[in-house]
Amino acid sequence: MRRTVRGRVSFDAGTRALYTTDASNYRRAPGGVVLPRDTDDVLATVAACHAHGVPLVTRGGGTSVAGNAFGGGILLDTSRHLTDVGPVDAEQRTVRVSPGAVLDTVRSAAAPYGLTFGPDPSTHARCTVGGMIGNNACGSHSVAWGTTADNVESLDVLLPDGTRMTVGATPRDELARLAARPDRTGQVYAGLRALTERHLAELRTGMPELARRVSGYALDRLLPENGCHVARALTGSEGSCVVVLGATLRLVEAPPARALTVLGYPDPATAADAVPALLAHAPLTLEGLDATLVRMWQARQPSGAAVGLPEGAAWLLAETGGADDAEAAARGRALAAAATGGDGPRPAGTRVVTDPAARRRLWRIREEGAGLATRLPDGAEAWPGLEDAAVPPERLGAYLRDFERLMAAHGRRGVVYGHFGEGCLHVRIDFGLAEGGAGGEGVAAFRAFMEEAAGIVAAHGGSLSGEHGDGQSRSELLPRMFPPGLLDAFGEFKSLWDPGGLLNPGVIVRPSPLDADLRPATVTGSRTGAGPRTDTGLRTDTGLRTGGVLPVFAYAEDDGSFPRAVRRCVGVGKCRQTESTGVMCPSYMVTKEEQHSTRGRAHLLSEMLTGELVTDGWRSTEVRDALDLCLSCKGCKSDCPVGVDMATYKAEFLHHHYARRLRPASHYSMGWLPLWSRAAALAPRLVNAATRGGPLAALLKRAGGIAPERALPEFAEEPFTRWFRRRGGVRSGPAGPARQAGPARQAERPPVLLWPDTFGNFLSPRVPRAAVEVLEDAGFRVVLPRGPVCCGLTWVSTGQLGVARRVMTRTLAALAPAVASGTPVVGLEPSCTAALRGDLPQLLPGAQAERTAGAVHTLAEFLGTHAPPDWEPPRVNRRAITQVHCHQHAELGFTPDADLLRRAGVDQERLESGCCGLAGNFGFERGHYEVSRAAGERVLLPAVRDAAPDTVVLADGFSCRTQIEQSTARHALHLAELLRPAPRPSPSDT
Incomplete structure (x- = not known):
């Protein structure tokens, strides 16, 4: 294949590990992975597999839930390059697409004509048309516009032996003409005609009558009264009969x-x-x-x-x-x-x-139901299986009650939702698949439930699958739904197209067992023993490759288990969106590489724990390389419907990966930035002169692992804390914030502790200075914590968690007086504020850390909840565009900021730009500059350049402001600077 395929052909362990699973319960490693560049590459791949008798699985977005597209011999990923859409024929209401085209891209192409593609599964922002054809996807609007099969006009298909065909509706005379051909095409059509005639009565009477019948092959589409529509019969065949090269889709009018x-x-x-x-x-x-x-x-x-x-x-x-x-x-x-x-x-x-x-x-x-429902309210893990069974809509109420009784009888729980108008029920169930490993009690209980549930679906005249396909999850159960004659017809249908059984074996025909290859049983582990962090370890009797090493983070929502935290990723693939309105996942949006998606990284971590393909445990270079372009933006923590927190997993991995080893230079330069900043404050002019440019600056960048393209930020001549002392400010001591008396009128005001983060203190002191004025204008007395303090963020993001915990221990002590006296803490830098709210209790779990995290507020949160009722922010009356910092998006929220800006008369537009691309140390590290700039150029930087001169650019994050100022001619403001009160006349002036 490497001689004949121009695209990527990979047989390395890391790439194979990325594709061991999809969004289902199942795991099987492929022998190799091909990312074809064009149709010729697909032809070459199929030819090689046919010549050597190697199975082939085609895959699009990898969001299949039933185990439809994973493993096999060669996995062919069409989502990277085969993405063409068009042209749209507005008159005929059709569009030509390649199999890797994302549904939302198709809909965007049709929108200017007032048209859309009717089927719209919840994964519309990342699922591919080829995958929709494979599963006969439906979505919410099938009530009005039907399934994918109802909207396919024709398919360009490739048979395993290299035969190419274009199939669609086939009138009687056309069918006779094609069946008479002496070639492979004629053989197929003659076989289809014979199959239909042989099973005519069963096809008319044995197929359940409901719109959401997605199980099995749709052979009734071959009936004469249905136009012998071969393309629609192949839709839903899950890649087990042909390889789809292209499709002509029917479009529908979209209501205005x-x-x-x-x-x-x-x-x-x-x-x-x-x-x-x-x-x-x-x-x-x-x-x-x-x-x-x-x-x-x-x-x-x-x-x-x-x-x-x-x-x-x-x-x-x-x-x-x-x-x-x-x-x-x-x-x-x-x-x-x-x-x-x-x-x-x-x-x-x-x-x-x-x-x-x-x-x-x-x-x-x-x-987001498919992701949200994977964890029940008490944290229990829930899994698909019978998650999309469908019954006639008039039977749905009765079916639901029978299903609830079945759940109760088996002691199972799940969250119910779905396409009620089509009788299709979605539910994920706490099957306990991780209990006891492969072959354990959880797996046996899963089979027992599935078999009984299939009987209930059949009794209500339903379909085991209502839109996700059968896959490995339900193919074995098809005899509960179809009579033997139709099952024989399914086998004949597959053999017509794929006589060698090379395409997606084990699906629909000659099925794999539904309880084989279950991945939850291979990646298990939990913290045992009592207490929040006792001297207990991970269980090592389940194939884990962690060396019995305790995780450093608490993983409180995952019972202290790193494997359980990693299992949060169930593959729904929201991180693969390229036109996202959220933050996740910046590096994937730039590279479009699976290994740079949150899902890809989670899969590699899972494989590291399993130890079959990724065998080096915490020392894995495959995992390290995949995490290298993770910006630690934490966007996945809020945008991922399952709450995957890859920034935390990355920090955990780096901590163990570099334990007792030399680290990258950037970990020492930027990871220890708070320490170097204090040293630079002793002679800021001299330091700035050395780093501003020239040979010395280049040498410092090289030594520190810093991108040569980046300009280093300048240190302030006077840190904020020094200015604050000179101004007469006070610090919080053991007796509480009021121990040191300030001016009488200040002493009477309620205190608020302002957190002097490293970025604001040493690099951008204008921000905390402005915040002091805003807080005083609102009637508060500002105090600072005693001594040098730090949230530990830079050590967390570089995985130096031992240092981070020591720094945070000192932070807890410094904040203890204020927290004990009920004094609120206000943070100005979103990443540092988020570290105090999120990372602090994860690294130092306990009541004191929880109380401290609960005392921390953003400036807008604090003013919104603590400012006197008669206080109003200064009237700004300006237009603004706002870049919300990733950590604020993920941990803190923006609603209080939007409310405060509205009260100040600011007409602000929140940019749907995702991450700015700089992301703390990421954009400064050598080798990251191109990805960093590309992430910023997606939305943020063009929007800033296009903004009117009198439009304010708002960005609370130091990284965001730096990216803007180093990439555009604009200067960005912090919220505190925008709300800074106008100077008031002194008594002498009046």
């Missing part, structure tokens, strides 16, 4: 305006009972939400965002469309009125939502 009617019910089953009557009003979609899912989503929001749901414990979301907002809303109100006055269950409350932001918020809860 939409409204969302929310109906509240006491429980999901009652909500399901209401579905049939509501379908008569032809909504575009009818989705179900559970109260538990809503609470879980709210708990993950830094600012505790309100949802705005009506009364109820389960809700139906019914979307209506119209020519304009008024028409869409009127249809929504009509649907709500019909629900309230109809014969079915009446909702406890209704709400028609027209505001786009509010609608997006509700849809986000629904779309």
Whole structure:
């Protein structure tokens, strides 16, 4: 293949480890991975596999939940280069696409014509069209526009022997003509005609009658009355019959305006009972939400965002469309009125939502369900399996009640939601797959539940899969759903296309056992013993390759287990979005390489723990290299629906990887920045002269592992703390903040402790100076902690966790008087504030750290909750664009800042730019400059350059301001600087 394929052909352990799993419960290592550059590369790969009898699995975004696209001999990833979209034929309402094209890219291409592609799974921002064709994906709007199969006009396909065909609807005369051909194409069509004739009665009577029948092969699409539509019969075959090279898709008209009617019910089953009557009003979609899912989503929001749901414990979301907002809303109100006055269950409350932001918020809860539901409210792990079974909508209520009884009988729990309008139920269940390892009790219980659940689905006339496909999870159970004759027809269908059984073996036909290859059973481990951090260790009887080493972070939400924390990544792939409106994942957005996604890094860490492919444990170079471009932005902690915290995992890994070893130079230069800053403050002019440019600066950069392209920030001639003392400020001592008396009028004011972070103190003292003036203007007396202090962030981000814990221990002592007296602590640098709120209790777990973290506020949070009721910020009356620091986005939230800016008369626009790209030490490290700049150039830097001269550029983060100032001609302000009160006249002036 390396001789014939121009794209990447990889057989190394690191690349194979990236592809051992998808978003399912299963794990199997591929023999090699191919990232084709074009169709010729696909032809060459398939030819090589056919010649050598090597199995082949094709894959798109890798978000399959049922074990549809992992492992095998060669894994062919089409998502990197085969991404062409177009042209759009507006008249015919069709579009040509390559298999690796992301759905949202297709929809963006169709949008200028008022069109869209109807199927829209919740992974629309990263799933590929090829994957949708493989699984016959559906999404929320299948009520109106059907499944992927309903919207496929034709497919360009490749057979394992190299035969290329374009298949679609095949009228009788065309079928006869094609079946008469003397070549391989004729053989296929003749076989399809014979298969249909042989199983005609079974195809007409043995296939369940429901729109969401995705299980098995859709052979009824071959019936004459269905136009013998070969492309639609192949849609949903999960790559087990052909390799898709391209597709022509049918587009539908997108309503210009939409409204969302929310109906509240006491429980999901009652909500399901209401579905049939509501379908008569032809909504575009009818989705179900559970109260538990809503609470879980709210708990993950830094600012505790309100949802705005009506009364109820389960809700139906019914979307209506119209020519304009008024028409869409009127249809929504009509649907709500019909629900309230109809014969079915009446909702406890209704709400028609027209505001786009509010609608997006509700849809986000629904779309992130697959990730949110992987952890139950008490932290228990939940897994897919029977997560998308579908029954006729009129049977959904009865099915739900039977399903709840089954769950109770097996002692299982899960969060229910899904496409209620199509009778499709989503649920992840606490199967306990990690209990006892492979072959343990958890695995046996999983099989028992799945077999019994399949019987209930079949009894209700349903389909084991309602949109995710069968994969390894359900293929073995197909005999519960289909009669033997149809199962024989499935085998004949596959053999027509793939007689050698090379394509995705073990799926649908001749299935692999549903309880084989379960990955949770291979990556287990927990902290044992009592107490928050006792002298206990990781269990080493489950194949872990950690050398019995204790993790340094507490991982409180994961029972102190690093493997359990890593298992948070279940592969839903939100980190693979390239047009993200969040922070995650900056390096993937730039490189589009799987190893630079949060998911890819998590998979490598998981493989490190398993030890089969990545065998060096904490010394792994594969993991180190994948983590090298992790910006430690913490975007994944909030943007990942499962709460993967790769910044913490990276710090943990670096701590162990470099234990008792020489570290990279940047760890000593930038990791120890607080110490060097104090030294530089003794002679800042001399230091600045040395680092400003010339041979000495170049030598210092080389020695410190700093990118030569970067200009080093200058140290202030007077640190903030020195200015504060000179001004007559006070410091917090053992007796509390008021121990030292200031001016009488100041002593009467309530105290607030301002945290003098390294960046503000030594590099940008104008920021804390401005904050002092803002806080005093609001009626507070500002004090500082006693002695030099630091949050430990730079040591955390470079994985020097032993030093970080010692620094944080001193920090706890320094803040103890203020915390004990109830004095609030205000942080100005978002990364340092987030370290005090998040990293501190993780590295020094205990009551004191929790109390300290709870006392820490951002400037906006503090003013919003503690300022006197009659205080108002100065009226700025300016327009601003705001770059929210990654750590603020992830840990702190921006809502208080937005409220404060509004009160100050600032018309601000929050840039949907993600990370600025500098990210603390990352953008300064040698070898990171190009990625750092590329991340900034995605949105932030062009937006700053395009901003009007009188528009304020707001950026609280020192890194963000530095990236802006080193890459544009603009100067960015901190919130404190913008709100700095105007100078007041002195008594002599009056």
